Amino acid sequence: MGQNLYHKVFDRHCVKQLPSGQYQLFIGLHLIHEVTSPQAFAMIREQGLPVPFPDRTFATVDHIIPTESEQRQRPLIDPLAEEMLQHIEKNTADYGINFFSPEKGEQGVVHVVGPERGLTQPGMTIACGDSHTSTHGAFGTLAFGIGTSQVADVLATQTLAMAKLKVRRINFTGQLKPGVYAKDVALAYIHHLGVNGGVGYAYEFGGEVIDNMSMEERMTVCNMSIEGGARCGYVNPDQTTIDYLKGRDYCPEGEAWNRAVHDWQSIASDADATYDDTIEIKGEEIEPFVTWGITPAQSVGVGQDLPKVNSFDEADQLVVKEAYEYMSFVEAKPIVGTPINVVFIGSCTNGRLSDLREAAKFIEGKKVADGVRALAVPGSQEVDRLAKNEGLDKVFNDAGFQWREAGCSMCLAMNPDQLSGNEISASTSNRNFKGRQGSPTGRTLLMSPAMAAVAALEGKVSDVRQYLEN
Amino acid sequence: MSGEIVSTITGSGIPLRGNDIDTDRIIPARFLKCVTFDGIGEHAFEDDIKGLAEKGEVHPFVDERFANGAILVANKNFGCGSSREHAPQSLKRWGVEAIVAESYSEIFYGNCVSLAMPCFTADHDTCARLQDIIESEPALELRIDVAEAAIQAGEETIQLEIQAGAQGQFLDGSWDARAGLLENLKGVKQVASKLPYVSNYA
Numbered sequence: 098m099g100q101n102l103y104h105k106v107f108d109r110h111c112v113k114q115l116p117s118g119q120y121q122l123f124i125g126l127h128l129i130h131e132v133t134s135p136q137a138f139a140m141i142r143e144q145g146l147p148v149p150f151p152d153r154t155f156a157t158v159d160h161i162i163p164t165e166s167e168q169r170q171r172p173l174i175d176p177l178a179e180e181m182l183q184h185i186e187k188n189t190a191d192y193g194i195n196f197f198s199p200e201k202g203e204q205g206v207v208h209v210v211g212p213e214r215g216l217t218q219p220g221m222t223i224a225c226g227d228s229h230t231s232t233h234g235a236f237g238t239l240a241f242g243i244g245t246s247q248v249a250d251v252l253a254t255q256t257l258a259m260a261k262l263k264v265r266r267i268n269f270t271g272q273l274k275p276g277v278y279a280k281d282v283a284l285a286y287i288h289h290l291g292v293n294g295g296v297g298y299a300y301e302f303g304g305e306v307i308d309n310m311s312m313e314e315r316m317t318v319c320n321m322s323i324e325g326g327a328r329c330g331y332v333n334p335d336q337t338t339i340d341y342l343k344g345r346d347y348c349p350e351g352e353a354w355n356r357a358v359h360d361w362q363s364i365a366s367d368a369d370a371t372y373d374d375t376i377e378i379k380g381e382e383i384e385p386f387v388t389w390g391i392t393p394a395q396s397v398g399v400g401q402d403l404p405k406v407n408s409f410d411e412a413d414q415l416v417v418k419e420a421y422e423y424m425s426f427v428e429a430k431p432i433v434g435t436p437i438n439v440v441f442i443g444s445c446t447n448g449r450l451s452d453l454r455e456a457a458k459f460i461e462g463k464k465v466a467d468g469v470r471a472l473a474v475p476g477s478q479e480v481d482r483l484a485k486n487e488g489l490d491k492v493f494n495d496a497g498f499q500w501r502e503a504g505c506s507m508c509l510a511m512n513p514d515q516l517s518g519n520e521i522s523a524s525t526s527n528r529n530f531k532g533r534q535g536s537p538t539g540r541t542l543l544m545s546p547a548m549a550a551v552a553a554l555e556g557k558v559s560d561v562r563q564y565l566e567n
Numbered sequence: 568m569s570g571e572i573v574s575t576i577t578g579s580g581i582p583l584r585g586n587d588i589d590t591d592r593i594i595p596a597r598f599l600k601c602v603t604f605d606g607i608g609e610h611a612f613e614d615d616i617k618g619l620a621e622k623g624e625v626h627p628f629v630d631e632r633f634a635n636g637a638i639l640v641a642n643k644n645f646g647c648g649s650s651r652e653h654a655p656q657s658l659k660r661w662g663v664e665a666i667v668a669e670s671y672s673e674i675f676y677g678n679c680v681s682l683a684m685p686c687f688t689a690d691h692d693t694c695a696r697l698q699d700i701i702e703s704e705p706a707l708e709l710r711i712d713v714a715e716a717a718i719q720a721g722e723e724t725i726q727l728e729i730q731a732g733a734q735g736q737f738l739d740g741s742w743d744a745r746a747g748l749l750e751n752l753k754g755v756k757q758v759a760s761k762l763p764y765v766s767n768y769a
C-alpha cells in the first residue's frame with residue numbers, strides 16, 4: 098500500500114514520540130516576522146537558551162511596514178512599528194539569523210519571500226508564527242502556522258511538538274472555466290467544506306485543475322487551507338515545481354541539484370496512496386466567487402443571489418444573521434452591483450507577479466471608477482522589481498491605482514493602509530473578519546485579482562466574465 | 568523540568584455565544600503592535616465591545632456580572648483565524664483560566680495548552696446549557712476537574728471532553744512543550760544530519 102506525502106515527510110522529520118502522545122518534529126525551515134517573534138526571543142533570552150540552528154531561520158518585516166515610500170524612512174513615524182522593526186533587527190543580529198531587510202531589497206511578505214528565494218523546497222517541514230504558512234505547501238512541504246511559544250520552541254530546539262493529522266485528498270477534476278482563478282478554487286473548497294471542515298486534517302490538493310496550475314496559483318490555493326480549518330495543505334511536487342525552483346538563490350546547483358530533484362520526486366504521494374478522506378470538486382462547476390459575510394466560507398458565485406438565512410442549519414443561522422447585520426446586506430439580493438469604496442490587490446494570497454499581471458490585463462487603458470481608492474501592493478521587493486520591468490506599475494498608475502511598496506498592507510490593520518468607517522473593500526486577501534482591514538466597522542469582500550480589477554473599474558461588484566466576452 | 572500542575576479550575580463563568588469567533592475579534596490587529604504581551608488583556612474583544620455598546624448592548628467581557636469570570640463558555644470553531652498567541656494571551660491576562668466550547672481552531676488550541684489554559688469541548692446543547700446557567704446565576708462558582716473532565720455547576724455535574732494528550736500535560740505539569748523538546752537535542756541533530764536538504768544536497 099502506497100504512502101502519501103504527509104506521512105513520508107512526517108516520518109523523515111520525526112525525532113521521537115513525546116509522553117503527551119505528540120511527536121517531536123524537526124523543522125527544516127523557520128520563517129519569522131516582526132509581530133510574533135519579539136516575545137519568543139524574550140522567552141529564550143529569559144531561559145538563557147541558544148539557537149542551535151540559526152541558519153535554518155530567516156526573517157523579514159511585513160505586517161507593520163508602511164507601503165508608501167516616504168513613510169519608510171527610519172525611524173518609522175509610528176513609534177510602535179519602529180520598536181518592532183528594531184527588535185527584529187537586534188534579535189536577528191544577536192542570534193546570527195539572516196534578515197531580509199528593506200535596505201537589502203530582499204523584504205516582502207514572509208510567504209512570498211520564502212518561495213521566491215528558493216528557500217521553500219519539497220519535502221521540508223516549515224513553520225512560521227503566522228497562520229498562512231500553509232502557502233508553502235504548494236511545493237510539497239508540511240508547513241504549519243504556529244503561536245509565539247512555539248516560535249520560541251523552534252528557535253531553541255529546531256523542533257515542534259505536533260500531533261499526527263488525518264489527510265484529506267481534494268480532487269479538482271476537469272478544467273476551470275474562463276474567468277475562474279486559483280482564488281476561486283480556494284473559496285470553493287472553503288465554501289464546500291466550511292471554515293472548520295478541515296480541523297484535524299492536512300489537505301492534499303490534486304486533480305487535473307491543480308496539475309495544470311502554475312506554482313503561484315498553487316500557492317494561492319494552499320494559502321487559504323487554514324481558512325478552511327486545515328492545519329496545513331499541500332500539492333505534490335511535479336515538473337512544474339522543479340522548473341520553478343531551478344536557479345533560485347537557495348537551491349542547490351550542479352550534481353547537488355540532480356540529487357535534490359531525485360529526492361523531491363520520491364516524496365510525492367504514491368499512485369496507490371491511501372487517504373482518510375477523499376472528496377471531489379468539479380472544476381467546471383466553480384464560478385468566480387465573492388464573499389458576502391464575515392467568514393471566508395460565506396461566499397457566493399458572483400452570478401448568484403445572497404443566500405437566505407433559513408437555507409443554513411439552525412446552529413449556523415446566528416453567525417449568518419450577524420454577518421448580514423454587520424455587512425448591511427440583505428438576503429436573496431444579488432451580490433453583483435454592490436458598491437465598493439476601496440480595492441486592494443496584494444497580500445500573501447494574491448500579491449505575486451502573476452496576480453498583478455492578471456489584474457493589469459483588465460485595467461490597461463481604463464480608469465478606476467470615481468471615488469474608488471485602489472491599491473496595488475507587490476508581495477515583495479522582488480515582485481516589485483519584476484513588475485516594474487514589465488511596466489505593470491505604469492499600467493496601474495495610469496488607471497488610477499496607487500502602486501505601493503511591498504508589505505502586508507491592507508490585508509490587516511497593522512500599518513497605515515486601512516479602511517475607514519464602514520467602507521467596503523474588494524480585496525484579494527484572505528480574511529473578511531469583522532474589523533480585519535483596520536476599521537472596526539469596515540467591510541471586506543474577498544475575490545480574485547481579476548474580479549477586484551473589474552470592481553475597481555465599475556465601482557461595484559461586477560462579473561469578470563462579462564469582460565472576457567468583449 | 569516541569570511547570571505548574573493544572574488539576575482544578577474554579578471561578579464564575581462568562582458566556583460568549585456565537586460560532587466562528589475569530590482571533591481578530593478576540594484581539595484586533597492594532598493591539599499586536601507590541602513587543603511584549605503586557606497590557607494586552609485590556610483590549611480583549613475591544614471592537615466587539617464598542618460595536619455592541621453603540622447598539623445599547625453589553626458584551627460579556629464588560630458586563631459587570633461576569634467581571635470575575637474565569638471559565639469562558641463559547642460555541643463552535645472558537646479562536647479561528649490567525650496564529651497570534653496574542654489572542655489566548657489577552658484572554659488569560661483578562662482573567663480567563665479555562666475554556667469550554669463546541670470546537671476550536673487547532674492553532675488556538677495549541678497556543679492555549681502552552682499557556683496552561685485548558686480547553687474542553689462539549690456538544691452544542693451542553694454549551695448552551697452552561698451559558699444559560701451562567702446567565703441565570705452569574706456569581707455561581709463553577710469547578711472544573713481536569714482529571715475527570717467534568718464541570719460542576721451547583722448541584723449539577725456536567726461531563727466535558729478534553730484531548731487525552733493535553734489532559735496528561737496539565738496533570739503532570741508538562742504543558743510547556745519546550746522543556747520536553749530540549750531534553751533530546753542530540754536526537755534532533757541526528758535527524759538533521761540524515762535530511763539531505765540540511766547540507767543542501769551536498
Ligand code: SF4
Pocket residue numbers: 159160206207208227229444445446504505508509526527
Ligand atoms: S499578507 Fe495578510 S495574511 Fe499574509 S502574512 Fe501578511 S497579514 Fe498575514
